[in-house]
Amino acid sequence: MPLVRSRRRGASLDPNRLVTWLRSLALAAILTLLPQHAWAATGLDGAAMRWPYALPFAGLLLSIALGPLLFPKFWHHHYGKVAAAWSLLALASLVGFGGIMATLAALVHAMLAEYLGFIVLLFSLYVVAGGILVTGDIKATPAANAGILALGTLMASVVGTTGAAMILIRPLIRANRLRRHNAHVVIFFIILVANVGGALSPLGDPPLFVGFLHGVDFFWTTRTIWLQTTIVAGLLLAIFVVIDAWRFRSEPPPGDAGPARPVRVRGLVNLVLIAAIVASLLASAMWKPGIAFDILGTRLELEDIVRNVALLAIAALSVWLTPDEHRQANGFTWEPIREVAKLFAGIFVAIIPVIAMLSAGHHGAFAWLLSAVTAPDGAPREVAYFWFTGLMSAFLDNAPTYLLFFELAGGDPQVLMHQLSGTLASISMGAVYMGALTYIGNAPNFMVSSIASENGIEMPSFFGYLLRAGGVLIPLFLLLTVLPVAPILHWH
Template sequence: MNQRYAPWWGLAALLLPGLVQAAELDGSQLSVWWAVPFAGVLLSIALVPLLAPIFWHHHFGKVSAAWALVFLVPFAVVMGPGVARASVVHALLAEYIPFIVLLTALFTVAGGIFVRGNLHGSPALNTGLLALGALFASFMGTTGASMLLIRPLIRANDNRKHQVHVVVFFIFIVSNAGGALTPLGDPPLFLGFLKGVDFFWTLTHLWGHTLFIIGVLLALFYAIDAWHYRRHEEVRPQDPTPDTTRLGFEGSVNFALLGVVVVLVLMSGLWKSSVVFNIAGTEVGLPGVLRDIGLVIVTLVSLKVTPAGVHENNQFAWGPMLEVAKLFAAIFLTIVPVIAMLKAGVDGPFGAVVRAVTNADGTPNPTMYFWATGVLSSFLDNAPTYLVFFNTAGGDPTVLMTSMAPILVAISAGAVFMGANSYIGNAPNLMVKAIAEDRGVRMPSFFGYMAWSGACLIPLFIAVTFLFFR
């Protein structure tokens, strides 16, 4: 071998055992070392805000870009620029851009609705708002419901000394569990809808699980909130938001725009078109293109027609959306080899994960599908995780909705419910955290939040396992 190329072949042997010159990424041939950049992104999100909060606030975008380059440069060298380009284009066009466009539309439209007047954050009112948010989440998305209700909820409690538990349970209930009933509720279910799962299948099969989880969480929240509320000097003598106006809505035109968002999402799933654009190996259908263009138009119209006073009253700013966009750009890019390795099944580096969801006789295990999907959804993005296990279970929507319905229920429940286990499990989690911090709520760190989820959610998921998946 030419000695000039020896270092590169050494790097290739380390990262890609048994070098395969393939046109597409074969996860069975990858080394677990390719997961290091993705792990670096996750650890950065977890540790840097805790250890260097000022640095993170100003440079999280640079940190995200650095990890993306740590993956992309060696990947292009070892796999070749063609495979690297195709992988990046696929991550952008098939996953990241539709994801961000929808989130941006929901963030903008919901941010253009201002709940006028001052609510008073009693335990009963707070519990009612969380229940209302859970109902909204399945029909306007966890992102839309979160952006609509988090500001009035924080404002209602700005005269109380303890507000962290209110926001944490809001993330549990509104930003996650509430989105389990329709494909509009949460991105994993929307991906299942695009794969052929009937629109009302999740409603008819997950309503019991969802009602149980939300009911228990609301009861637990009421108990915690009532305990705080009864404490001496919990309510400040002067309310930062005085009762000067009657309750009502401003920017109500955005409710109509929310309806347009729902129609566009439904259209992209129900309309089957033979028009397909092939861009660097990634096929993009006409319905998806029109949906994304329509969502961009909705975003621009909302910004144009929403009165400036509404955005001012909502303290609307692009900071939370930019943070999510930058972090998830790195996540969607560095997750490429991780997903490929998982898709390789038992022949891949993560074969132990795939074997763990299968019984000794070869039949799928609903309990393990629930926990494997859930654990990975807690730290990977829950949408691609859903797809991995959807495909692991065979990928045939007709079979999964009928003879293998318990498996699809387990995958759906794990992806949606356990996205609440960490800030990065579901996109609205980070957005709610950022908005709360902008409003002066001292949110827990990455691991501090996981202490809350571990104490409140893990016992609940164990109960769900024995009730529904045994």
Template sequence: MTRMLALLMLCLPALAHASTPDGANLSLLWGLPFAGILLSIAVFPMLAPAFWHHHFGKITAGWTLLFLLPFTASFGAASSGSLLLHALLGEFIPFVVLLFALYTISGGILVSGNLHGSPMLNTGLLALGTLLASVMGTTGAAMLLIRPLIKANDNRRRNVHVVVFFIFLVANIGGGLTPLGDPPLFLGFLNGVAFGWTLRAMALPLLLLALALLLIFYLLDRHLFRVDGVQARDASPDTPVAISGWRNVPLLGGVIGAVLLSGLWQPGETLDVFGTPLALQNLVRDVLLLLLALASLWLTPRAIRAGNEFNWEPMLEVAKLFGGIFITIAPVLSVLQAGSDGALAPLVQLVSRGDGTPHNVMYFWLTGILSSFLDNAPTYLVFFNLASGDAATLMGPLAQTLLAISMGAVFMGANTYIGNAPNFMVKAIAQQRGIAMPGFFGYMAWSFSILMPLFLLLTWLMF
């Protein structure tokens, strides 16, 4: 990372006049370092888990440099610096600031008690998290509930499935009801999609998918509970749930307010940082988020964070991995944005019928599949602009197309650990608590066997 910053500092004087290459002129070979990061995430934890745990940051930085150095040699330091600056200032830093605020504040709310996991209790916690995800974001809801859910099930012989379904429902699908829930929908909100439209359009598919998953989970959990029973944990009786750290609740409300502010307040002022435009409302939002997180650290007693076993490792893991992902994904997204003029033209052409009308089934599946392996927020934006780019048109005659894009980006982020940032954070916390979480492909075996049939059913019902 220091070499990347050094490269950026060297070419700062030329950045004001630099531009990144048009995606129509980029080869798909520029996406190999991005693919390398994905393969590293998939393979190293299986083949060399200890090595990966200690060196994943260096491996990610290595792939990032393997992209930046040839890119600099081909297009010049100014273009490379411009790409790096845009990825860091325009995308990565706002992304990390929001995660940091939600992770810090939710980590200051302690849900305590001595509940022992049962199928009914687990299903209820998953349902609660699904509802909260659209109010406080998938990251906030996931960080609030994952620790008490793990604690409730620490005497179950098999509890991996509990965390996997938690990722499905709380870290992804539950965030589909409002622009507050998941970054793709927030991007749509910033581009003119009405808050009420998202609420109305996404209610039915989210309800159908969530109910189906909760039913499947309950039946599976009940079966495993009957077969395995529970391990002896302690002789004390169950105690009621108690919540500590109430000072963080209004701070969490402040996060929601700051996010809404950046969508509703449009002063039209933009700060240009060497070619990267930073809207005033977004800068104000990020400053507010940082202040709210710092207030949480100041106001929350240490005992509460100790009770949550709070530490920064999950946050650091996400930041290091997604830092490399945001940089190396840039040429892939540029090629996609080039549409029919880019190297992925055959893929882009699949979303249009012969008469030029949108193919909504393909919009759903292509947005979803790409969101599973690329970041789902920019993938949403690519297909949003490909369909029309005009919010009024997309909420009107192309409403089904916008629904397909929204469903694909939000729901299929659950297909892999990298589809949505909370997935990795939940996985990291579960592993810290001693749960043997499946690897990259092992998790995909869960998601593809359970989610894909439901996505096919949704396709038939909605499109």
């Protein structure tokens, strides 16, 4: 009976909350009717720029890395203002360099062609996954923990790393709450579910969705790097089982907690809505009506309008159809997605001059980077692309880093998927896999860590996590570089 009453309450939202939410949805829908593809004709000459134009971008990323560590209270209350300040500094430098109209065109392109589609997908997955509630008692044995990690790894490419992480992290925490040693479980969860598992589709990880928005086929990564992902994920699961079994042996025997409650999944309507998200992305990839509009050099494609409106409508349905009690039991709040939205907006603005300089190739300030990933005969070095993309993803966030190296490799999706498939595979693997090296490497990492800390798990500091994750991952990546079974990566 409580469940029946709960469902009815879930369908009757508070009027004030509903009005506020509908206003936000209307604004988002209006923005969604703006462009989604093609580089804007900004008129910014990246060859004439020098490295100081990249300082706002570097400052913002350094703030994201050190702000929560050195000034946690200030950062928690003012992170949006910090991101806005660095963004405004980047825009001011561009106005001085290229004028108001060129800067406005670049801003329109960054926000509408790069950022909006990315955040709409992340928002819809976060909302829908937040309505799925897993209840019941799970014994925190190495086998059960490994099963949850394996399930999350498989789910990540279907519902996204954010979706899989938000669905499974709380059941995992509840199962391991009473164990003395439990931080390693969350660390491996971040590595596998919030990162590596998302390597096989644009739904899985933000950088791959950025590639999808730039013309990479939906199933390209599935066909191309499934073997490498299987190797990395399988070895990580094996390492986890060894570590967790060793830790589990030192745990005191559990007391008698009474009969275990069966595991149940509630909010099943959201599984249908996740399928609708997948269908929306596939439809937008296949449906090309050829209708487009140009705004300040950025093209508006009809299929992108329909896709984003559909994603927002799916999120609205999830809020309407899911009982409020399900989200409350999940500890669902809007703060994590709000934080990600603000910080990524700042990143996508501050990165504008960096993209312009990279686009200048050998004539730009980052010619040294192009030389590092290119052989004397002009052929790309796949191993260099893998490591440079990966290590920069760990500290610069993997979505904009993917975009940087995508453009550095030429930015033509047809060429990258065929003649330079090894290069695109190296960029994709580096961005997805090595996003797990730090809390800021991928959007869900920090969310999972925050949820774990709020629930009493003592998570390591930024650098503590880096040492632990690096100790596990770097040897695997070195192995991946030299394995004969992974011929994608080669030095030229």
